[in-house]
Amino acid sequence: MKPILYICPLGQEPASFLDKPYARTIEQHRIYDLPKLDLSRFGAILVSAHTDQRAFAASGDRIAAFLDAGGLLVFNGHIAYPFLPELAPFVPVPGYGLALLQVCRVTAHPVFDGVDPQDLTFRRGVAGFYGRGHNPPPPGAEVLHRLSGNDAPLDWVWARPAGGTVFMHGGNDMWMYADDPTSAARIAPQLMAWVTSQIEEHTEKEPA
Amino acid sequence: MSAPRIVAVDAGTYFHRTTFSDPRFAPYFDALVYAPELAADLDWMEADCLFVASRQDPAFLQAVREPIADFLAAGKTVVAMGESQSETWLPGVVWHPSEVNFWWWLTPGADSGLRIGATEHGLFKHLTLADATWHHHGYLDVPHGAISLVNRAAGGSILYEDRMTTSGRIIATTLDPCYHHGSNFMPATTRFLTGFLHWLRESLTGNP
Numbered sequence: 001m002k003p004i005l006y007i008c009p010l011g012q013e014p015a016s017f018l019d020k021p022y023a024r025t026i027e028q029h030r031i032y033d034l035p036k037l038d039l040s041r042f043g044a045i046l047v048s049a050h051t052d053q054r055a056f057a058a059s060g061d062r063i064a065a066f067l068d069a070g071g072l073l074v075f076n077g078h079i080a081y082p083f084l085p086e087l088a089p090f091v092p093v094p095g096y097g098l099a100l101l102q103v104c105r106v107t108a109h110p111v112f113d114g115v116d117p118q119d120l121t122f123r124r125g126v127a128g129f130y131g132r133g134h135n136p137p138p139p140g141a142e143v144l145h146r147l148s149g150n151d152a153p154l155d156w157v158w159a160r161p162a163g164g165t166v167f168m169h170g171g172n173d174m175w176m177y178a179d180d181p182t183s184a185a186r187i188a189p190q191l192m193a194w195v196t197s198q199i200e201e202h203t204e205k206e207p208a
Numbered sequence: 209m210s211a212p213r214i215v216a217v218d219a220g221t222y223f224h225r226t227t228f229s230d231p232r233f234a235p236y237f238d239a240l241v242y243a244p245e246l247a248a249d250l251d252w253m254e255a256d257c258l259f260v261a262s263r264q265d266p267a268f269l270q271a272v273r274e275p276i277a278d279f280l281a282a283g284k285t286v287v288a289m290g291e292s293q294s295e296t297w298l299p300g301v302v303w304h305p306s307e308v309n310f311w312w313w314l315t316p317g318a319d320s321g322l323r324i325g326a327t328e329h330g331l332f333k334h335l336t337l338a339d340a341t342w343h344h345h346g347y348l349d350v351p352h353g354a355i356s357l358v359n360r361a362a363g364g365s366i367l368y369e370d371r372m373t374t375s376g377r378i379i380a381t382t383l384d385p386c387y388h389h390g391s392n393f394m395p396a397t398t399r400f401l402t403g404f405l406h407w408l409r410e411s412l413t414g415n416p
Contacts, residue, residue, distance in 0.1 A: 010221065010263055030265075050263065052243075052244075052265070053220055054218075054242065055244070077222055078226070080226065081222075090222065093392075096395065128393060132391070132392045
């Protein structure tokens with residue numbers, strides 16, 4: 001199976017999920033190595049919220065080509081530098097109140113199987129860690145989670161018409177919950193399992 | 209005499225873009241320099257103050273360790289916010305890791321463990337200890353003759369001003385306000401930047 005490219009974030013301790021057995025197909029590279037990498041080697045790309053998005057967007061044409069060829073992109077964070085023409089900058093919810101920050105499930109998805117939305121709304125009783133706004137979805141994207149404020153489409157999956165899939169989470173890294181004592185800990189292994197299944201499915205479709 | 213100029217280091221992250229483009233803060237930054245271009249284009253050395261926002265890739269600052277030393281030798285100011293390994297590129301900085309407690313404030317009556325180090329300092333005309341209190345990523349030794357502005361009760365400083373180690377001025381902290389403000393998270397970080405930038409500008413005009 002093609003490996004998964006994980007772009008190392010800035011100024012952070014390494015994410016704990018990288019040491020788990022389920023993350024063994026991950027290959028880590030700095031964002032500044034992106035122009036030198038042959039992206040066709042990878043089945044999926046994982047992008048942290050702590051990424052130099054200016055550098056990522058500078059490789060937008062290569063990301064588009066990766067998707068054209070059927071690749072899967074998992075993106076965390078607030079879009080500040082749109083890297084595809086269909087994407088637009090992050091829209092925050094207007095304020096800090098809990099009334100705006102409840103996470104509501106709209107569509108079931110294997111990545112969130114068994115994850116209680118309350119465990120996304122609250123972390124140790126504090127709201128807002130998971131998301132505080134949204135990256136506007138392109139037409140045809142399937143919304144997975146919304147925030148109570150403005151029905152903000154926080155999480156969505158987009159089967160890109162020109163090829164490939166974008167899994168978007170408009171907040172902090174989904175894998176940061178990997179060691180939490182709540183159902184949110186299911187996200188990281190389930191994300192890796194889903195990404196793996198998508199890569200395998202795509203590989204089967206490719207002509208031999 | 210022309211007004212002092214502040215150049216900010218932009219790592220290309222969403223939170224830096226949000227912070228630098230915030231209409232409350234943008235007027236304080238006369239120019240931005242993209243972190244990967246720090247070494248190639250030394251125009252920032254013409255400024256009076258280099259403001260290194262939280263959470264940089266330290267490699268880009270290590271690459272300009274000598275120009276930064278020259279900048280300080282010319283009597284100028286460097287501000288180093290947290291989570292960028294400033295001990296690897298800034299003279300006199302000694303950093304110690306400590307467990308980051310994101311949750312201390314959930315306990316009623318809990319002590320943040322932080323104390324004002326210099327009540328009479330001009331910074332505290334513009335902010336309070338509460339505005340500098342969220343969590344911190346490690347602590348710093350206070351160089352001989354430097355002024356600690358925020359102390360840890362357990363020892364060390366989380367924010368100091370050092371006019372002794374070099375001919376210039378180093379303001380170093382383990383706080384990471386640009387990250388949290390730029391994530392629309394933690395209102396204290398917004399108050400911190402509001403007061404800090406006001407004071408910084410005043411102090412550069414010789415009117416602290």
